[in-house]
Amino acid sequence: MQAVKQQAPSEALKGFLARYDGLRVRLPGNAAPRDAAAALLRDKGLPTPKEEAWHYTNLRSVAALDFQEPIADTQAGVDLLALLPKVEGPRLIFVDGRYRPDLSTSPDGLEVKSFAGTGVFGDLTKPERDRVVALNTMLTEDGIIIDVPAGFDAGFLMLAQLTSGRHRRVASHPRHRISLGEGARLVLLEVSAGIGEYLNNPVIEIAVAEGAHLTHGRLQQDSEDAFHLGTIYADTAANGVYDCFSLALGAKLGRTEIHARLGGEQAAVHLNAAQIMGGNQVSDFTTAISHDAPNCPSRQTVKSVLTGKARAVFQGRIEVARIAQKTDGYQMNQALLLSPDAEINSKPELEIYADDVKCSHGATVGALDPEQLFYLRSRGVPADQARMILVRAFLTDAFEAVAHEGLRDVFEHAVEQWWATTGKDAEAPAA
Amino acid sequence: MLEIKGLTAEIDGKQILKGIDLTIPQGEVHAVMGPNGAGKSTLSYVLSGREGYEVTGGTATFFGQDILAMEPEERAAAGIFLAFQYPVELPGVGNANFLRTALNSVRRARGEGELDAVQFLKQARAAVKKLAMSEDMLKRNVNVGFSGGEKKRNEILQMTMLQPKLALLDETDSGLDIDALRIVAEGVNASRGPNFSALVITHYQRLLDYIVPDHVHVLADGRIIRSGGPELAKELEADGYAGIIGEAAEAA
Secondary structure: OOOOOOOOOOHHHHHHHHHHHHHHHHOOOOHHHHHHHHHHHHHHOOOOOOOHHHOOOOOHHHHOOOOEOOOOOOOOOOHHHHHOOOOOOOEEEEEOOEEOHHHOEOOOOOOEEEHHHHOOOOOOOOOOOOHHHHHHHHHOOOOEEEEEOOOOEEEEEEEEEEEEEEEEEEEEOOEEEEEEOOOOEEEEEEEEEEEEEEEEOOEEEEEEOOOOEEEEEEEEEOOOOOEEEEEEEEEEOOOOEEEEEEEEOOOOEEEEEEEEEEOOOOOEEEEEEEEEEOOOOEEEEEEEEEEOOOOOEEEEEEEEEEOOOOEEEEEEEEEEOOOOOOOEEEEEEEEEEOOOOOEEEEEEEEEEOOOOOEEEEEEEEEOOOHHHHHHHHHOOOOHHHHHHHHHHHHHHHHHHOOOOHHHHHHHHHHHHHHHHHHHHHHOOOOO | OEEEEEEEEEEOOEEEEEEEEEEEOOOOEEEEEOOOOOOHHHHHHHHHOOOOEEEEEEEEEEOOEEHHHOOHHHHHHHOEEEEOOOOOOEEEEEHHHHHHHHHHHHHHHOOOOOOOHHHHHHHHHHHHHHOOOOOHHHHOEEOOOOOHHHHHHHHHHHHHHHOOOEEEEEOOOOOOOHHHHHHHHHHHHHHOEOOEEEEEEEOOOHHHHHOOOOEEEEEEOOEEEEEEOOHHHHHHHHHHHHHHHHHHHHHO
């Protein structure tokens, strides 16, 4: 038998651990969870493709790099605001992982606290199971803490995470916590964007109380040299709704991992997504939905549009506990491959312990239909515009799941922008 | 206006068109009739630029321009319109949006101004009414869930809006009942005038009772074997294709 070889910590991890040793006493809040996270990372390192959950996404390119601490520079950030989608309403701005009240406008009737000020970790994440969260736990400096009071409709709010890797390769680990009281409502647009090479590693903990409704739109437009590792833990009580739509357009390598729990009867979870990638981009959408109560629906439609040598992953796990009778789960993965070198990896996982449930899943992969293209072109529509129309048509039912019109506009505009700058050139017409 | 000389074309190495000579002057409606497999649809696809059809010889010019070298969208802008035998469904694409995008594409290419939503809707509604279509069809996805007759009417609607100089009507009568046939024919007849020509491709004479052609051509085995006036269609209806093909073979 071969002895298990202990891997030396990667370049990235060495830097992260050294930073933790240096920062430890200055980081906000209780050091115990941070110490535990550091010990776990020291012991196990960053995830590798040998682990099932990371089979399709290799963090080697992240691990090989040395990330530095962002410098506190109040001038930085102002120019990054141009990267934000044009949308009216209150906004909370983070630059390099730190809250910037000077760039933010607070929402009416909501108290906004910062993690730097409170230092209290939420209890939804499982850093002992998830080393990307552990990395965030170890090094997070700031985040937003929002409690929407019971019965209050907080309207629309943008939460932006901007990172500048222009001068140095930085890593940021914002740590947010959002709680909705009974019957409360919020429409949250979470945006990630930046310039240059960096790692954006946000963690959001979400608690939706009875009858509350959170609409969560995610727009990942990180720079083409960036890494995005975002994790969400959401817990939904009876009659509560967690409605999430995640659009990934950016980053060299990106992963969104969402753990959503249906904890009370008639709670609903929607984890919809679109991943639109070109070049050598890799995008991973990994979800775990836990049905822990009877009579709950969960819905997932995940669409990927891939050009060049891009690769997308959708891993969707649904766990139905014994108590969760009358569960209604639906999961659909559809990919449109615009080039012969693009690739989609799909892995549905259903783990069902209840005996009276309805869970369906499906996957389709295809290219643009030449008949449809010809039909459009024969009506005078130029080839690139015809392709865009068909790509948008493919995305239609994913976008239709976004009930909030303002959010849908943001997503549609982002896709059009992508097409104008990236998609159009990535796919030359077949000769 | 449209001048086809010695046109040969193949699909997957199989020759379908074996030397077509055909001239359609401005303002005339010509019918091409022929048995199944004669190459009628291939002719319309080659003229509109569908992929997969390889032109191996001959020429086709439209107002002196070599259309065979043009992209499908350039041919549309130049004024060629193909009404599909089997109109294509576009799930997720609204019919009104589709029409407006198409119309503004050709207007842009022709150097005309684009129509805004209000101007467009006004035109579209008027055209829909003329074709006895319900306005609901503008809101639905392109051809999705349309009946055979609705699909064909939708083709004629597009034709009416795009105002082509030459319409290629590929078996527009197939799958139509007599009422739909009359409406579609009226739509085509309404477009007739000194600046509109059409090539009506059909298997049956029936459509030509409603769209009366100036000339009729019989296409068999990739060649036009006979041309004549509208009476030729009647003759075909009475005697069938076999007779005419036989005569042509004897004469050859």
